[in-house]
Amino acid sequence: MxxxxxxLIVEDEPILAEVNAEFVQRNTNIKVAGxxxxxxxxxxxxxxxxxxxxxLDNYLPDGQGIELFDYIVKKNLSTYIIFIxxxxxxxxxxxxxxxxxxxxxxxxxxxxxxxxxxxKFKLFxxxxxxxxxxxxxxxxxLFNLQTKDFIETKKNTKGxxxxxxxxxxSLFINSADELTVEDVTHxxxxxxxxxxxxxxxxxxxxxxxxxxxxxxxxxxERYYKHIAV
Amino acid sequence: xxxxxxxxxxxxxxxxxxxxxxxxxxxxxYINGIIETNLYTNLGERxxxxxxxxxxxxxxxxxVKNHDLKAINELVSLINKQSDxxxxxxxxxxxxxxxxxxxxxxxxxxVGDDNQDVLKGKSIIIISQGSLGQSLRGKSxxxxxxxxxxxxSVGYMLDRLDELHKIQxxxxxxxxxxxxxxxxxxxxxxxxxxxKQMLNLEPKEISLLVKMQSAIMESINEGLIxxxxxxxxxxxxxxxxxxxxxxKHVDNLNGTNLFLYIVSPNDLLRNDDCLIExxxxxISHFNDExxxxxxxxxxxxxxxQGWVITFRNMNExxxxxxxxxxxxxxxxxxRALRHEHQNWLATLLGLIYMQRYDDAKEFITRQSTNNQQQxxxxxDKIKVPTIAGLLIGKFTKANExxxxxxxxxxxxxxxxxxxxxxxEFMSIIANLLDNAFTASLAxxxxxxxxxxxxxxxxxxxxxxxxxxxVSDEGTQIDEAVKSSIFKLxxxxxxxxxxxxxxxxxxxxxxxxxxxxxxxxxxxGTIFSIFIPKEYDCL
Numbered sequence: 001m002x003x004x005x006x007x008l009i010v011e012d013e014p015i016l017a018e019v020n021a022e023f024v025q026r027n028t029n030i031k032v033a034g035x036x037x038x039x040x041x042x043x044x045x046x047x048x049x050x051x052x053x054x055x056l057d058n059y060l061p062d063g064q065g066i067e068l069f070d071y072i073v074k075k076n077l078s079t080y081i082i083f084i085x086x087x088x089x090x091x092x093x094x095x096x097x098x099x100x101x102x103x104x105x106x107x108x109x110x111x112x113x114x115x116x117x118x119x120k121f122k123l124f125x126x127x128x129x130x131x132x133x134x135x136x137x138x139x140x141x142l143f144n145l146q147t148k149d150f151i152e153t154k155k156n157t158k159g160x161x162x163x164x165x166x167x168x169x170s171l172f173i174n175s176a177d178e179l180t181v182e183d184v185t186h187x188x189x190x191x192x193x194x195x196x197x198x199x200x201x202x203x204x205x206x207x208x209x210x211x212x213x214x215x216x217x218x219x220x221e222r223y224y225k226h227i228a229v
Numbered sequence: 230x231x232x233x234x235x236x237x238x239x240x241x242x243x244x245x246x247x248x249x250x251x252x253x254x255x256x257x258x259y260i261n262g263i264i265e266t267n268l269y270t271n272l273g274e275r276x277x278x279x280x281x282x283x284x285x286x287x288x289x290x291x292x293v294k295n296h297d298l299k300a301i302n303e304l305v306s307l308i309n310k311q312s313d314x315x316x317x318x319x320x321x322x323x324x325x326x327x328x329x330x331x332x333x334x335x336x337x338x339x340v341g342d343d344n345q346d347v348l349k350g351k352s353i354i355i356i357s358q359g360s361l362g363q364s365l366r367g368k369s370x371x372x373x374x375x376x377x378x379x380x381x382s383v384g385y386m387l388d389r390l391d392e393l394h395k396i397q398x399x400x401x402x403x404x405x406x407x408x409x410x411x412x413x414x415x416x417x418x419x420x421x422x423x424x425k426q427m428l429n430l431e432p433k434e435i436s437l438l439v440k441m442q443s444a445i446m447e448s449i450n451e452g453l454i455x456x457x458x459x460x461x462x463x464x465x466x467x468x469x470x471x472x473x474x475x476x477k478h479v480d481n482l483n484g485t486n487l488f489l490y491i492v493s494p495n496d497l498l499r500n501d502d503c504l505i506e507x508x509x510x511x512i513s514h515f516n517d518e519x520x521x522x523x524x525x526x527x528x529x530x531x532x533x534q535g536w537v538i539t540f541r542n543m544n545e546x547x548x549x550x551x552x553x554x555x556x557x558x559x560x561x562x563x564r565a566l567r568h569e570h571q572n573w574l575a576t577l578l579g580l581i582y583m584q585r586y587d588d589a590k591e592f593i594t595r596q597s598t599n600n601q602q603q604x605x606x607x608x609d610k611i612k613v614p615t616i617a618g619l620l621i622g623k624f625t626k627a628n629e630x631x632x633x634x635x636x637x638x639x640x641x642x643x644x645x646x647x648x649x650x651x652x653e654f655m656s657i658i659a660n661l662l663d664n665a666f667t668a669s670l671a672x673x674x675x676x677x678x679x680x681x682x683x684x685x686x687x688x689x690x691x692x693x694x695x696x697x698x699v700s701d702e703g704t705q706i707d708e709a710v711k712s713s714i715f716k717l718x719x720x721x722x723x724x725x726x727x728x729x730x731x732x733x734x735x736x737x738x739x740x741x742x743x744x745x746x747x748x749x750x751x752x753g754t755i756f757s758i759f760i761p762k763e764y765d766c767l
Contacts, residue, residue: 090600090604090621090622090624090625090628091621091622091625093604093621094617094618094619094620094621094622094625095618097608097614097617097618097621098614098615098617098618100614104604104608105601106597106600106601106604107597108593108594108596108597109597109601110590110593110594110597110598110601113601159637159638159639160639181747181757182747185750191750192700192747192749192750192755193637193685193687193698193700193749193755196687196696196698196757197637197638197639197687200639200687200689200691200692200696201639201691203692204691204692210694212743219711219712219743219745220743220745221745222745222759
């Protein structure tokens with residue numbers, strides 16, 4: 001990892017800013033180019049240092065950190081933002097997500113979480129800088145990286161319990177019937193919302209397929225049917 | 230040196246006094262002049278007539294003609310006794326004095342040099358210097374058969390005239406003085422009354438007050454109407470005009486009847502107690518708008534002159550009190566939060582003191598963990614930033630409403646349906662969630678057991694369909710109503726406009742999708758939306 005990553009820390013609490021800076025430099029080897037305690041300082045430093053990354057606190061004495069997103073777009077800077085906001089201010093967070101923040105952290109931030117985020121950013125920059133011509137797979141990877149998908153979470157396992165799945169699948173195996181959500185709910189004694197998840201999972205894994213029929217009053221109904229192997 | 234400023238009433242008094250004094254003075258001068266002129270004219274004519282009468286005595290003419298001094302003396306002395314004239318002089322045709330009642334030298338030319346016209350046959354009235362001094366005299370020629378033979382001159386001394394004049398003027402002067410005194414007193418009382426009427430205020434102060442008053446009336450955010458006993462408007466402020474929809478071009482409302490603008494019969498305005506008592510803060514209706522109004526009697530000189538009606542929009546007051554109670558709630562929350570914070574810090578200090586650093590770390594991190602996990606979960610599963618933002622917003626909103634928005638662990642979204650634009654897809658999700666929140670909240674408020682209501686969202690594009698499923702723990706929807714809930718304008722909410730589900734249906738159908746509505750168990754509703762990924766394949 002030989003890229004020199006410059007970071008700017010925007011935080012109005014001096015001690016916290018220093019601790020953060022030290023943490024960043026010691027644990028992730030990212031160089032801290034500066035610490036800004038106000039929004040206007042942050043803007044000046046952004047242009048002066050042109051950092052790769054900003055650790056941005058939302059509450060600043062002279063305005064909200066979120067304003068910096070527009071500033072970066074306006075000034076056409078190639079800076080990424082890791083946005084930090086208080087737990088009570090999730091609204092601003094959704095705003096930051098829409099504006100494409102690299103990551104979003106909620107105060108009080110655990111240092112493991114910061115380290116994780118910074119690590120991700122290093123990988124992101126590294127991959128971005130290596131090949132000139134990106135393949136679609138690489139582009140996908142890049143995008144996935146930015147949206148945190150790079151750690152291969154075991155897909156489709158969370159929320160699917162083997163026993164419940166078995167119980168539902170057995171309903172279909174043992175009969176040739178087509179079943180609606182209602183039927184499955186009734187027979188398996190599982191809540192409807194859970195049933196939907198499992199049924200959709202079964203479609204995903206090509207165990208079931210869906211047929212749509214129009215009922216008595218013209219409303220479509222979904223019938224789930226076992227795909228016989 | 231600062232001038233001592235005169236008050237308005239004092240100025241008025243002084244001005245009136247000066248005016249009256251001037252008027253009395255001019256009147257005096259004028260009348261005095263008339264008296265004097267009259268006096269002169271009267272005396273002159275008297276002198277002339279006497280002169281004429283004396284001249285017309287044939288014996289006198291004969292005596293003058295013959296220069297019979299003795300006869301003249303006898304004749305004129307007799308006449309003189311009857312006359313009030315100062316003197317009577319008889320002269321011959323050469324203006325030589327033949328007789329003088331005051332024993333002035335005889336046979337000398339008559340003094341005054343004013344006899345030429347008389348000798349030509351005219352009688353005249355003249356003021357001139359005679360042998361006795363300034364006098365007013367009437368002169369007449371004595372005419373016999375052979376022409377003018379002599380002159381009769383009857384004179385009144387001016388000194389005497391002045392005396393007469395003075396005697397005539399005295400009562401008038403007294404009258405003038407009395408008049409002046411009366412007017413003086415009048416102006417004093419008048420200015421005093423004015424002062425009292427103006428509530429001891431100076432005109433400047435009054436005009437300032439009037440201006441200030443109208444400025445105040447226009448600026449207050451409250452309707453204000455003053456009416457007389459016949460409910461004719463005497464004053465109305467801007468707020469009231471707007472509230473009653475009185476068009477701007479109706480410039481002068483003063484005098485028009487209030488019931489032209491407040492149509493419905495109104496117990497506040499037409500009330501038996503109107504004359505007896507004031508009414509405060511009564512809920513009333515002005516043209517179907519609910520207002521809180523007061524009616525205050527306008528009493529002047531112990532008589533009711535009309536009423537002042539003030540009112541505020543009831544809705545605004547409700548809004549205000551709602552806001553205030555919210556502020557109260559915020560304050561309470563803040564206090565609770567502060568308390569919590571203190572405990573938090575105390576715990577932290579304890580952990581650090583006992584060097585249980587890992588516990589302290591965990592304790593702190595726990596505060597943000599839930600939100601951070603939700604955030605990470607959403608941004609991990611939902612790859613469309615706008616949708617992720619929307620879901621975070623809804624998650625927060627649910628928390629604020631005292632609900633919980635749970636995301637199904639199998640949620641995932643990589644892109645939005647081709648046939649929909651981002652805002653349309655967002656609209657489907659947002660409307661379903663909002664409805665679920667409202668329904669759950671209503672149920673929460675109704676139910677006796679205060680359990681946190683959960684709204685459940687399943688959003689997936691894992692198969693060849695997009696599936697959006699929102700379930701709430703509100704009320705179940707009747708079978709009969711189910712087919713109508715998607716129609717425009719149909720709403721079960723007390724404050725709904727019936728647009729939300731209509732949009733959901735419209736956008737879903739646009740993307741060739743369909744909607745299922747099921748009952749949740751044990752309570753609530755599940756909306757499921759299925760949108761095919763490639764609609765051509767169906």
